[in-house]
Amino acid sequence: MTMSVLICDDSGFARRQMARSIPDGWDVEMHFAQNGKEAIECIKQGKADVMFLDLNMPVMDGYQTMQVVKDQDLPTLVIVVSGDVQPEAHSKMLGLGALAFIGKPVDNQKLTDILRQYGLYSGDASCVGRTQAVAVIEPHSQGAELDAYREMANVAMGRAGEQVAKLLGEFIQLPIPNVNLITNNELHMAISDVKSSDSVSAVSHGFIGAGINGEALVLFNDANFFNMGKLLKYSHKSTDEEFELEVLMDISNILVGACLNALSEQLHVTFSHNHPIILGRHCDIDQVLENNSQRWDKILAIEIAYAISSQDIQFDLLLLFPGNAMGLMYEKLVKQTH
Incomplete structure (x- = not known):
């Protein structure tokens, strides 16, 4: 039947x-x-x-x-x-x-x-x-590509959210990833859309593997540090700077590490990543961008806004890939569906 x-x-x-x-x-x-x-x-x-x-x-x-x-x-x-x-x-x-x-x-x-x-x-x-x-082979289009990248990001976002949820003991609210193809000049607008706060702290994690490279930016609003540290059960006996750096680095390492592992599984690529770089603390978006060395002509930008509503915490992950990596990424993703 x-x-x-x-x-x-x-x-x-x-x-x-x-x-x-x-x-x-x-x-x-x-x-x-x-x-x-x-x-x-x-x-x-x-x-x-x-x-x-x-x-x-x-x-x-x-x-x-x-x-x-x-x-x-x-x-x-x-x-x-x-x-x-x-x-x-x-x-x-x-x-x-x-x-x-x-x-x-x-x-x-x-x-x-x-x-x-x-x-x-x-x-x-x-x-x-x-x-x-x-098997229905859809015509290749930018829309089809962005949909594939959005689903790739959805899986990676979920894995990263699970790891942070386990660490903090809280449910992480997950959005629908926002995926766009932008120019370097539009990067400022993209980051400004992600973070409406005047003052942010940001960490950069560069990564590369088998012809695919990129950068992961983790951004925090200043108001998040104390509540995040409390969930992590960190003692606030150190200086404010040491406390905030510890929170910033620990969360970003877990978030980016889990996300890259999920991307590796989907793309069948092993990524190696650089030591994280602090792009700024308690600064505006312009300063974050000045400290960001990437100057790609075209950028695939994936924006993921995580939230813990019970603690009034929001933090954002921005995955950036150069335009020349897109073809190889799409090819690897499409192989999964045929």
């Missing part, structure tokens, strides 16, 4: 990845939704015996969608597929009634094991035939 499967994700790249992960032997009719609002309509139309649901989406996110499914007792079995792999996200979605939670990118064997566990599928994990059946 054919089963209706709905893949709900705002990223076309992620929807294709998920579709190609479905085992060959599972007799399904696939449907797609770009956000929770579209997904709810599909469920009501009988197009979602099983739904694979992302968490971070515009219009209606995965949490809101799952709440509607629960409140209205809608007829669908939900498996969460998300880049946000924090334990609290996992427990919250299971508490709302999801069957299972899978981190991105999807492990085919883990997916098959879950389908077997709930009696949805009893075959093997092969998806070679499925890959051929759903």
